[in-house]
Amino acid sequence: MEGFEPKIVAFCCKWCSYAAADLAGTSRLKIKPNFVVIRTMCSSRVDPEFILQAFLNGADGVLVAGCHPGDCHYVNGNYKTLRRVMLLKKVLEQLGIDPRRLRLEWIAASESRKFVVTIRKFVDELKQLGPLRLEAGDDNGSNG
Amino acid sequence: MKIFYYPGCTLKTQARNFECSAMEVMKLLGYELVELNRWNCCGTVYSLASDDLIHKVAPIRNLVRVKEQGGDKVVTLCAMCYNTLKQANVFFNSDQEARDKINSFMDTEIDYEGDVEVLHLLTVLRDEVGFDNISKKVVRKLNHIKVAPYYGCLLLRPSTVAIDDAENPSIMEELLHALGVETIDFPYRNECCGTYNTVSAVDLVIDRTYRIVGLARNLGADVIVTSCPLCQFNLEVRQKDVKERFPEFEQLPVIYFTQLMGVALGVPTERLGFELNHIKPKVLMEL
Amino acid sequence: MEPRIGVFVCHCGINIASTVDVKRVVEAIKGYPGVVHAEDYVYMCSDPGQELIRSRIKEKKLNGVVVAACSPTLHEATFRNTVSQVGLNPYRCEIANIREHCSWIHTDRDKATEKAIKIVKSIVEKVKLNDELLPISIPITKRALVIGGGIAGIQAALDIANAGYEVILVEKNPSIGGHMAQLSETFPTLDCAQCILTPKMVEVGQHPNIKLYNYAEVEDLSGYVGNFKVKIRLKASYVDWSKCVGCGVCMEKCPTKVPSEFEMGLTTRKAIYVPFPQAVPNKPVIDRENCLYFKTGKCRICEKVCTFGAIKFDEQDEFVEEEVGAIIVATGYELYPIEKIGEYGGGKYKDVINGLQFERLLSASGPTGGGVQRPSDRKVPKRVAFVSCVGSRDPELHKPYCSKVCCMYLTKHAMLYKHRVPDGEPIVFYIDIRSDGKGYEEFVQRAQEEEHVTYIRGKVSKIYEDNGELVLLAVDTLTGEPLEVRVDMVVLGMAIVPSPAVYELAKKLKIQIDANGFLTEAHPKLRPVETLTPGIFLAGCAHAPKDIPDTVAQASAAASKVLEMFSQKELQHDPMVATVDEDRCSGCGVCVTLCPYGAREIEVKDGKRVAKVNEAKCEGCGSCIAGCPAGACQQRNLKDEQLVNMVKAVLE
Amino acid sequence: MGKPKFAFYWCASCGGCEETVLDLNEKILEVVDKVDIVFWPVALDFKRKDIEVMKEGEIDVAFINGAIRTSEQEEMAKLLREKAKLVVAFGACAQLGGIPGLANFWVRSDIFDRIYKKVPTVANPEGVVPQQVVEMDGYKLTLPEFYDTVKTLDQTIPVDYYLPGCPPPPDLIMNAIETILKGELPEKGTVLAPDKALCDTCPRNETKPEKLSIKDIKRPHEVIIDPEKCFLAQGIICLGPVTRSGCGERCINANMPCRGCMGPTSEVRDQGAKAVSFIASILGVEDEEKLSEEEVQKLIDKIVDPAGTFYRFSLPASLLRRRRK
Amino acid sequence: MINKVIELSEQNLYACYQCGKCSAGCPSVKLMDIMPNQVIRYLQIGKPDKVLQCKTIWICASCYTCSVRCPRGIDLTRVMEAIRLIQLRKNIDYIKVREISEDVLVSVPQIALVAEFRKHTA
């Protein structure tokens, strides 16, 4: 897909992954501008509804990022995130959306490089998968 | 009860006394050791390089034989055979890719599934026969002798194949106690005898034998009991060389645990192969 | 409230402006629904920048502010403060991070600008639905609970009590004192442990502000920061302490001897006992497991000899409840059992002992009166090996961490041994010598230079007994030589492990423990004495292996954290907590499962189950909200609707 | 003023909704007494043209059940919308898509292939599938178009009220009719049922343990179900927490878990996503730090057909509406 | 070279912190020219020749004593084998089979011979 630039919504928890993204900035690491971060307190605040909403509104990929297991600022929120994302991936697959479009990563506050690499890899992968374009296809099914 | 038995090379030659005493003892306990048909050399030492698959074929082929002949476990007497077969088996079960390759190396054999259990006679005696049952069959009182149990390396290490705790094993002691003999607390029971260095670095083996046998004697043992033909050779036959170097050194008989069992269970001593022992365990033979 | 939002875009010098076209952002946001004002400025956080925001709020009657600038981590507080100076609720101000998350990481000016616009829009969407909030206030019970009466607990209790607040100290043993009471002399100054500890123990025993529950354990905890309720089990001691005067006749006459825990099994105590002569409180307890009367129904000698009628065989465990506002956990450590080290004999050899046993051998009040004699035959050992890192720094088989104190105490041991047995030969086997405290390295140097302690760098591989001597197989890694060392006694520097009951305790207190069983601090550097549960603090070896100076420092730090709390009238809590709409909640209970802080409970109202939020406990993670299947909960200022609108805004 | 005029119509549904009107028993007579039924093809002989001739707004209330699956249904829905003052989406299919909405996991050609070719009991050697237009002996026969995607009623025409349920429970219907007759109409778009989830009225709710944690997922036929205990506490997936109450706990009382026919409560955007969220939240959360990712995956894999389970009645009404190709 | 050894032995040689416990328990250490921990050390500091030329790798009896005691979980037995193999695969035998005396050949048990050939010849 030539020239296709995927759109990514990145839900980041305040304590680890948002801070990692901050650090990427402070360290002047370079990333492609394909993503926008939305900050939640904990990755466990991310409701699967938000993820579907993002896909529906034109996201090609959704990243959910949180603290490493065992390091959650809120003790164990990220274990819930893990479960929700894993189950949602299965549902997405059944709905014909490649589960790779939803990505869960554990990124510690110090792992700015991991943040950068995660986005880079995600962009590459999404480029291969091509655009999702749900809005356009919303009323697809050639009704009428 | 029949159990498949893998002898390995040395049990058919130098260590015939190990084999015949084991057969006798097992018969007495109501078990038959059925020698595996068409067994081949296990390789004696387990190959340890990540890319060395070919040397794992030989041990695995023996396990295939067990399968072919309708068995699902195999017992060994020699600690080295035990170690090699068991390590190969563990490896086979832990690496799917290697497993497929090994199977493809053996095209005339059936595919092996990793499902043959490799046992050493000591564990069979503990888990299947039961030390209690052995104890009930003891007919000769042996409470006058003190025994130094000697495990060597390969029954206890590495941990993936060990039959007991590497530092504080007890299985042989438990057996010996069931036989009514006293054991010494022998710190060198899990020390290495020098193994195959007996071919090209005799000095090493002489040193080891000097220490191991020396300490056993120091601690009051009358006899050392082993479970491996190579340990047996190094600890027993090499005593001659030790003596040459250290004239004050006093010799000590070294026998197989099966021989001691035979004596305790009342097998006539002439059937226990003591003629192959270089240092005769007089305390036992003159019962 | 009709939104009247002002957007203030910062250049941050050239930090933002060089990559993001700030003017374009302002233009793009001007017409955005809800936005009534937008402008840019070179340094928003500067005084003139803040003044600009303040005056615009007044001029344009703004009821919401978005500052597009650096990360909220840096200046959220600054700008919220700014807006509140002119009467705007601080929670109506939010930061759009267009520096760290945009200008600094991108190079394409056009795309970076577009992205910045999206970020700003999403924050505008958030502010639109932000409520005006006030911090939540929570009342505090100004009384503290300290669990564990080692030096950590003692220090913390005294600090708080001396500041004028009540302290409840719970110690599971008959006496306070912990391990420090067992020590002989302490590195690096070699002052006598008892001499410096005993006065503190006595002070605790007599302090009007300290209520000491010895021989007691925490049974249950409920409540939350500032308002805990703790249930304490007072274990039956079978001695009425109010009658007992501590004469000790019962102990003299009791026929049953058992190994003394305090003396590390080197001598015995009676079935009715005080653990050591300086115990506080100095009242005996009957050890039910070993008491003849409890075992066989016969004896009762103690009862007969006690002229004060203090023996009470029918005593039962009792429970008391206390209300406290803060808790310090100081449950200390144990030594890793020698039995786990097979290659060193696994506890088989009497003369292979651990460090605390050697402390007792060195102690003037110990079983040998401070003369070093080996346990097997009471002979004075002429050569003693001290082995470090036993069970520590061994990720493969035992504990991965360094136990921190053993290098130092083994050095101390070698030195004190030399003092007691001048012709003795101490040999220390080590891998690295860790002597990083004040005066520690000098202490080790003294052992080497003045006491001529032999240090051999190499880990002992095996220890066995031969003819009453202990043989150590080792190497000197510095010379590359194998060694076989024969000694009379071996002291093992066993790993420090957490007190065994701490796992259960941590569950009751809902605090975290790490992979090795030590209590987890809230932040390894910046919040080293707090747990993640507000109001619960930690100190001493319960947290990690440490020596007495560090323990005391941490205990005082924990105490000062408690005092910081107690110095406030009420506690202030972030208001971004979960809320429940009772008209929607079906009482399904999912949120209760999800909350890591126990902030959610089901209440029965008019026969129906509904969930409620304990605002003091809620830390605002939002897990329950995402999990609520009925959409009955929301998070203040991070409502579903806000997040959905933000998602839509960034994808426009 | 004469009696209010009611119309009933049936789109893509099983017909249960029509049955349920009859289930009102003697109450139906009261209703019939108070209203004029001007259109009810299933019970009374009316034709499309009878409606076509009506004036705009002549019908007071049109109750339409069933999802929109064909062009004819769409036309009828539009026609009724034109003629009716109020349109009530009647039952789960009209409101959410319902069971027919599960077709959105496939495309039309798959469905035709399956129904007309692959079903074992079908003998169709020529592989004939329905065509919209067929010419035969010079005559032109037409069928309504069979759409690729099933839609809810409100995705086709504006809907004023919803009566949820599969089928809607009689007392809710009576309530709704009475409300309409009294003219005490709530805000447009309201679902005429309680806005709390089913657990609220479920007799099993009190049996829940303080912390719900599913260690092993079981399907109803795999276990003997305790008739008193909350299904979730038994490891059986129950959608009660994410489903509106008001059904009278029909399934629960039959010792079956709730499948979600009443749809979500009003604050929920997507019933299936919320189901994912809450079910995942309680999967093996006891000792969660000890479970490896693989173990969690195993547990999750025990949910057979998660999308079908969570969206059983609501796929067309969900955010994504259908499977994407 | 260290990478080759790591690959063949599947052991992380960088984990070794030179405690010497392996050497301390090694039955053969007295006859070795460099101690087992030094074998790793030389690899860590990039002096493979020391290791390739040493006697240690040949005198090692593959007894696994070091392996079960290493606090860092390094299976040194496999490390020794890996280095031996690097040599053997260059066709550098440690012993010359022809030079083994008749005496030895007939007296030692088969397993000793087979093992010897396996470990010391290509």
Ligand SMILES: Cc1cc2nc3c(=O)[nH]c(=O)nc-3n(C[C@H](O)[C@H](O)[C@H](O)COP(=O)(O)OP(=O)(O)OC[C@H]3O[C@@H](n4cnc5c(N)ncnc54)[C@H](O)[C@@H]3O)c2cc1C
């Ligand atoms: C051999 C040896 C020598 C040492 N020498 C020195 C030295 O010379 N200098 C130096 O600075 N440091 C030395 N230390 C370290 C020193 O012992 C510790 O730093 C110090 O004792 C830690 O104090 P603590 O209060 O944290 O723990 P502890 O002393 O272990 O006290 C914990 C207390 O809590 C109680 N407790 C445990 N669990 C519970 C429960 N569930 N409920 C109620 N109570 C409970 C225990 O009974 C105990 O009284 C040495 C350590 C050892 C092992």
Ligand SMILES: Cc1cc2nc3c(=O)[nH]c(=O)nc-3n(C[C@H](O)[C@H](O)[C@H](O)COP(=O)(O)OP(=O)(O)OC[C@H]3O[C@@H](n4cnc5c(N)ncnc54)[C@H](O)[C@@H]3O)c2cc1C
């Ligand atoms: C190279 C290096 C790396 C380190 N890495 C780490 C690490 O990774 N992790 C870690 O935990 N620790 C690390 N540390 C240690 C860490 O830096 C210190 O623990 C910490 O900075 C100490 O803080 P401080 O406030 O005591 O002292 P400082 O940071 O030195 O602060 C003292 C302040 O006082 C001011 N000051 C001095 N004299 C006066 C005076 N007379 N009047 C007024 N002001 C005065 C100074 O200007 C200074 O601002 C590292 C240290 C070094 C050297």
Ligand code: SF4
């Ligand atoms: S009754 Fe128990 S405590 Fe009292 S003297 Fe007897 S044994 Fe000792």
Ligand code: SF4
């Ligand atoms: S303090 Fe010293 S002896 Fe103790 S574990 Fe650390 S390095 Fe080893």
Ligand code: SF4
């Ligand atoms: S999860 Fe929601 S519906 Fe369920 S009890 Fe909690 S607040 Fe109520």
Ligand code: SF4
């Ligand atoms: S937001 Fe988090 S802390 Fe607050 S009640 Fe919900 S789960 Fe508990």
Ligand code: SF4
């Ligand atoms: S989950 Fe199902 S069974 Fe349990 S209380 Fe809710 S509706 Fe009832």
Ligand code: SF4
């Ligand atoms: S229990 Fe659930 S599926 Fe059954 S009728 Fe009620 S709402 Fe529908």
Ligand code: SF4
């Ligand atoms: S025992 Fe292990 S860590 Fe210690 S020197 Fe040997 S290989 Fe290295």
Ligand code: SF4
């Ligand atoms: S395996 Fe080799 S290096 Fe290790 S202890 Fe045995 S002889 Fe020594």
